[in-house]
Amino acid sequence: MMSLFKKREFNLFVFILFIIFGVSLRNPNFLDINNFVDILNDTAILSIVAIGQLMVIVTGGIDLSVGSSVALTGMSVALLNQYYPGIPIFMIILISIAIGLLLGSINGLLVSLGKIPPIITTLGTMSIYRGLVFVLCKGTWVSAHEMTEVFRGFPRRSFLGISSLIFISILIVILFLIFLNLTKTGREIYGVGGNKIASQYVGINLKKIQYIVFTLCGGITGLAGFLWVARYAAAQSETAIGFELQTIAACVIGGVSIIGGSGTIIGVILGAFFMGIVYNALTMINVSPFWQMAIQGFIILFAIIINTVMDKRNQQLMLRRRSFNE
């Protein structure tokens, strides 16, 4: 149990249960299984992009361009679908991943070879990618009736009893759980973020790792771009504005260290789920929409503070035990 839910993740898990319990007292419908399926569907895209963000943050970087990348890939495949409705859906998916990989690798090249700090690089590409969305769509939308039925129906299509949206997310989670925990490159990502000098001494190629994380993050983001426009059956120039901040929030709530070196996928998933629950709960208990955003921010901050305090206390306990064992 403890190895799966490391202490910090466990705290968050308890906190989530606590919120579920509290909200269900006010509105029993919250506990309805369908409501949870809704929450899962709502947080699926956030979860997978947050995994990409996790990898970048663990190396000590940050990717601010994910929101714009979602919009750009989303718009590209939506236009593709509008003008060439004959392209099969699996090709659309592959194309979206390919575009994402390309956008991510541009970030990766700028950071690794260009030696531009990640925050500056992605601040720049955030605007560039968003700007390209305007260039592509010339200010118009791709709306539901311009998309093929297969295209916009894809996320809702049921596969083994669950929506393909959730199915794909689970697949991504498993894939990256294996990548981050059971491959050499995956572990080197943690090494680079934990101590750059030490990584150099053991022969880890920092530039290669930086390139890999940005590119992989881009790939996931590209896939998310397709899922996003298909699910909301609309591709707009404002798609996913501010989404990068949500992915960062999911990471931080999930216990990812913003200076790099630590963070787990389980934590990030719980973080994303937590945000989904809070958003859903505020609607369920009829909080005024005007207040929702502020209260959301407050609860997120509260979760982070609790988490940090608990973490500090654990560490002190550990230190104390050590000083008397010696």
Added chain:
Amino acid sequence: MNNCILEMKGIKKYFYGVKALDGVDFKIRTGEVHALIGENGAGKSTLVKILAGVYQPTAGTIIFHDKPVQFPSPLFSQQAGISVIHQEATMFLELSVTENIFMGHHIINKSNGLLSWEEMKDKTQSLLDKLELDIRPDTKVRNLSVAQRHMVEIAKALSLNARIVIMDEPTSALTIKEVEYLYKIIRKLKSEGKAIIFISHKFEEISEIADYFTVLRDGKYIGEGKIADVSIDKIIQMVIGRSLKHMYPKLEAEQGDIILKVENLTKIGIFKNISFELHKGEILGFFGLVGAGRSEVMQTIFGIEPMTSGGVFINGKKVKITNPEDAMNYGLAYIPEDRQLQGAILEMNIKENITLPIIDRISRHIFLDRVREFEITDEYGKYIEIKASGWDQLVENLSGGNQQKVVLAKWIVTKPRILIMDEPTKGIDVATKATVHNFISELAKQGIAIILISSELTEILGMSNNIVVMHEGVVTAKFTREEANSEKIIKAAIGSISK
């Protein structure tokens, strides 16, 4: 010499025209502990970094197993069998012991291409057993003590089948007990035919553990030889290029009234019932193992950490100090151990660093008085002999010893009446050490009461009027200068008197 495993000939390394190494020769045989000796800036670290593949030499050859070799990156040197245990900061604090050992050469399961955690954990466990280390492979390195971290680094070297292990000042953060344990491990490695390059500033250590030595000075090769053949004095002379008369200046300071009295100071779980008195002009030495609670006691007195119970009296009056500002108002100054993290601000220049604590006094209205700033820096900087190109030089560009002097000067300008120094000479070279010791004696003579925390026995014995020894959060013994000797102090420090 057939068992000569590594030979470096005529190694030169220039950085932008500066000669860091200027024709250095070095050789080491299997089953030998070889001390690499020199002051800070003598070129030891540069030489080590060349061996580790971090730097490329400008000229010279490296012969490894009778073949000329090149190490274009750390990976090459590692694969050749050279492992460097760096002084600090080369561990992954957030990762487990296992992962620290295997980072860069994880074991991969051949059948599925994935990492084989089971095998790595088993190997780690057997390495830990071999080193008689009582820690678990899953433990995060952040939760280990400095000594344990060193041992993990050694385990890592073993896992790489290193034939040459380079230890860069491995004992600087260790206590006597831990150092002895380290010696035991070094002797074990030696008996297995490994060659060990041992870098240290401490001559006692060198004569205890090393077989051979090589001395560097100002990037040049000065000489080498068998430890058994030469006296320590001779080596010191080689290191500094002249003979050093007064390692520990004699104290002649007159002791005045009690200025600081601490009674039953307790912080639950850290230390308990600490009592001592400090007179004007006295140097009170605090000795103990790392983790004995010495620094914590001082931090509590200085108001950085809260106390659970007890009393602090200054000039006979009970005072309540809840933050460092209170403490400074009472005339206390605390020079912390980690000069880079807590003492000096590396990105600022010497002037700004030294005058930082008295910034109020050198300001006119809202403007800084740059002339005053220079005058004060010049006065104290010359007094304590800071070697710099000018007072505008950034502290990060100074050598370790000079950084330490800046930190000292910074606190002296506040004109403290009670000065607490935590390991003031840790990791600095002999010549700088002597300056710092002189300076401490000088301050005591001026009537300043000084608390000197040190893990170096000769320093404690040489400098202190009185000595307090702590073990696991309690005072185990107090000695006057006349009563004290190394044996008594060590016994008290490992707690054998109280038990």
